[in-house]
Amino acid sequence: MKKILLICLVVLTMVYAKDGVEFKYANENTERKNPTSQNFILSYNNVLKNVRTSVVNISTTKTISSGGAYGNPFYQEQRGIPQGASGSGVIISKNGYIVTNNHVVDGADQIKVTIADDKKVYEAKLIGSDAKSDIAIIKIDAKELNAITFYNSDKVKVGDVVFALGNPFGVGETITQGIVSATGRSGIGIVEYEDFIQTDASINPGNSGGALINSAGHLIGINSAIISRSGGNVGIGLAIPSNMITSIATGLIDTGKYTRAYLGVGISDVNEDMSSFYDNKYGGLIINIEENSPASKAGLKRGDLIISIDGKMVESASGLKNIIGSFQPLRVVNIKFLRDKKIDIVNVKLASLDNKIASATLNYKGIDVIPLPSELQRLLRANANIRGGVLVDKVQLNSEAHSIGIIKDDIIVQIEDNEILSIDDFKASISSQNKKRIYLFRRGNIFAVVL
Incomplete structure (x- = not known):
């Protein structure tokens, strides 16, 4: 009886072993190698030393209108308040062309540039910008600058060691290290054209426009944004890839704008x-x-x-x-x-694309409206439960629309009782010249004006 029981246990053990999980173990003889020792220090100083002077600090001054009367954000007082900001940029030519983010220099009245190991403060002028990719080109009057070396961003791999260089919080030149966490990040909703390189290298406010380089010291991207609930670095930084930069920068330098x-x-x-x-x-x-x-x-x-x-x-x-x-x-x-x-x-x-947009542009009482880009439509549906609208592309100075506070990038979502989902909806709603209630979406809020 005991023999029979023992045989049954052996058979059951074999059955369960056959159907169970076979764990894969590493070779116990795998060598452990130390990357450094007390005899030498592992360092990237030789690479970073050369790149330091290719990355610049940018400080801007812009005049903003003071707050509206009675809490009305559309009422603009006549006086302005100067406001300063800081960011970073990357030298891309010996004769002073610098690439940065559009949001770093957008609306700036004055742009100043400083370079590591150079006490001079340079006045920069805006050459051109592309808000849809958040890229801008500025230029300083200088020669024989240390232009950065570009790397083909299509060859960047997840796990590559990278360094982020910039001017976080305006403290001055700062270098942080990490790896490439992902490539081809899109659908985030930061800009219309997204193909970001993601990195865990520490990126903070002020790093915008700075360089993301590989361990050879070559530019793979321009630091552009972070994803963070607190506003500080949590290890999700986003950089515009170098191939997108070269394509757009060429158009901006040649003509002052980029036509897609x-x-x-x-x-x-x-x-x-x-x-x-x-x-x-x-x-x-x-x-x-x-x-x-x-x-x-x-x-x-x-x-x-x-x-x-x-x-x-x-x-x-x-x-x-x-x-x-x-x-x-x-x-x-x-x-x-x-x-x-x-x-x-x-x-x-x-x-x-510019010709297509121009043909779809409609002017009404001092504002040019265009169809709402698909990325904005998606964000409105997801975050504000708004099905669509038309985008205010331009506002003519001293026009009726300007006088009541309508500004560029406002989104018209409704006129009177008519929901606006397209340019055709907008045309139908403004067919009469009577004053109308126009509902605008701006920075997460909806306001009504009469135009």
């Missing part, structure tokens, strides 16, 4: 279920084609999945948007796409 190309498609991501219809491939799925757009002229259709442009793989809708946005208008691009599970290729001549 335009394909004319509405796009979305492909989920796991949808990818089965496209041979398990991912990319930018066309969900809408605009009339007379480059896409419609090239024969693209709703349901086509764009998988590459000029040989560069498209992995998501935001990736497609960023690739097209990096091209200049009139460029002919090679688009590879999937239709009915067959790969096809078409050449498309891109148009100008």
